[in-house]
Amino acid sequence: MNPATALTTLLPTLARHGLQLRGAWPVQPGDTLPPLPDGSRPAQVCLVGVVGSDFWPHFQASAFYRDGRPDPLDRWSQAIGDDLAARLGGLALYPFTGPPYHPFQQWADRGEPTQASALMLRIHPVHGLWHAYRFALALPGPLLAAAQQPPSPAATDLCAQCSGQPCLQACPVAAYTGERFVLEACAGHLHSGAGADCMQGGCQARRACPVAPDLRYTPEHAAFHMQAFARNHG
Ligand code: B12
Ligand code: SF4
Ligand code: SF4
Structure with a gap:
């Protein structure tokens, strides 16, 4: 072909x-x-x-x-x-x-x-x-x-230039440390009553990122992934 x-x-x-x-x-x-x-x-x-x-x-x-x-x-x-x-x-x-x-x-x-x-x-x-x-x-x-591949914008060091790195401050249980992801902390929170915001609207750390806010997942789409994630962990 x-x-x-x-x-x-x-x-x-x-x-x-x-x-x-x-x-x-x-x-x-x-x-x-x-x-x-x-x-x-x-x-x-x-x-x-x-x-x-x-x-x-x-x-x-x-x-x-x-x-x-x-x-x-x-x-x-x-x-x-x-x-x-x-x-x-x-x-x-x-x-x-x-x-x-x-x-x-x-x-x-x-x-x-x-x-x-x-x-x-x-x-x-x-x-x-x-x-x-x-x-x-x-x-x-x-x-x-x-020549037929999608046009690629240049990679930039977005995170190194990001003021305050809000994603690392946003998780209520500090599951993202900047070096690793503490799966147990995240899963524990999602399975507690306090995890409703993440479960319904998606990961707060990911939502805190200022890049491409128009592309944030819809609540229904985000909730689908969070339910699958919580089902598999915990
Ligand atoms: C295993 C896995 C996980 C594990 C991570 C285990 C680990 N090693 O740290 C866990 C369960 C934590 C996880 C979580 C998530 N994951 Co995940 N995960 C995978 C998977 C299936 C395999 C990764 C792997 O071992 N690859 C083999 C190694 C050799 O390749 P690698 O490219 O070097 O992979 C490394 C990274 O991918 C890293 N990693 C993978 N996922 C995650 C998530 C987090 C939070 C961190 C810190 C690291 C990490 O671990 C790998 C080994 O070092 C990939 C799909 C894939 N096949 O790559 C998705 C993938 C990386 N995950 C993805 C996503 C979106 C997530 C979630 C954010 C949401 C979700 N849908 O579940 C969550 C985060 C939790 C949250 N609160 O939202 C996307 C990332 C897309 C992107 N923009 O980069 C992928 C690519 C799946 C996809 N279909 O696109 N994940
Ligand atoms: S908020 Fe977004 S751009 Fe800033 S450090 Fe986190 S992931 Fe990178
Ligand atoms: S889903 Fe909620 S608890 Fe898990 S990492 Fe994201 S903000 Fe933290």
Whole structure:
């Protein structure tokens, strides 16, 4: 499949689901990736993810959201990723299959100007902390030419320049220390009555970040992630 055909397969499908192509990078000799269905080694990896809550109405309208079975967002992602991979002769890889997990955050830095933030989540100069990854497509050839990849603004050292680093002050139980995330403190708070603000509106530390406030997740979207997180921890 030539790059133009690959793009006309990929981009409209992603747009239909509210997903975005988040960058692409060539596979290097040191990358440990599974073989493609035909046994060959992948040549390129494309990262697909969400920015803000754009995908939320699409996911909410899907059968996965309403079927009452576990992990609806992961299953929604798998249906889209596996279908696209089959059409492109590639393999879909997911951030949630593991351990061991695929190093999605390291992969992100190879395809777009993301950096580790003070909260250790990746921060993007345009999307701030309000983005995540749904799947990667390992592809047989360089299907997406460099010129056709999404334009990337330059990476900046946002957190080093951030006055007062409000994200590190905002957690009521100081779960983010700047060096590590104290999972037990966060989970304990979420399961207590005092955790209602985080559970209903999303992580207060993440919400305190002044970058890209327009992209903050909607309360319904944020609450969905917080419920999943609390269910898995505690
Ligand atoms: C395990 C995991 C966690 C663990 C962290 C364990 C640890 N080592 O510290 C826990 C459960 C704490 C966690 C929490 C969260 N996570 Co998490 N997590 C993952 C996961 C599945 C695997 C990370 C990994 O081990 N990778 C393998 C190593 C080799 O690759 P790496 O790129 O170097 O990964 C390192 C970092 O990712 C780091 N890390 C991962 N998550 C977190 C979260 C926090 C708070 C910190 C401090 C570090 C951290 O730990 C890894 C090992 O050092 C990734 C998905 C993925 N496959 O990368 C998501 C991922 C990193 N998480 C993500 C998110 C959004 C979260 C949450 C904020 C919200 C949520 N949806 O649950 C929460 C934070 C809690 C909160 N109060 O809101 C996103 C980050 C997106 C971004 N903008 O960068 C990812 C990429 C998932 C995705 N689908 O996009 N997570
Ligand atoms: S509040 Fe400041 S330090 Fe914290 S993540 Fe946002 S830019 Fe970085
Ligand atoms: S969800 Fe709430 S308790 Fe957990 S890290 Fe964020 S602000 Fe702290």
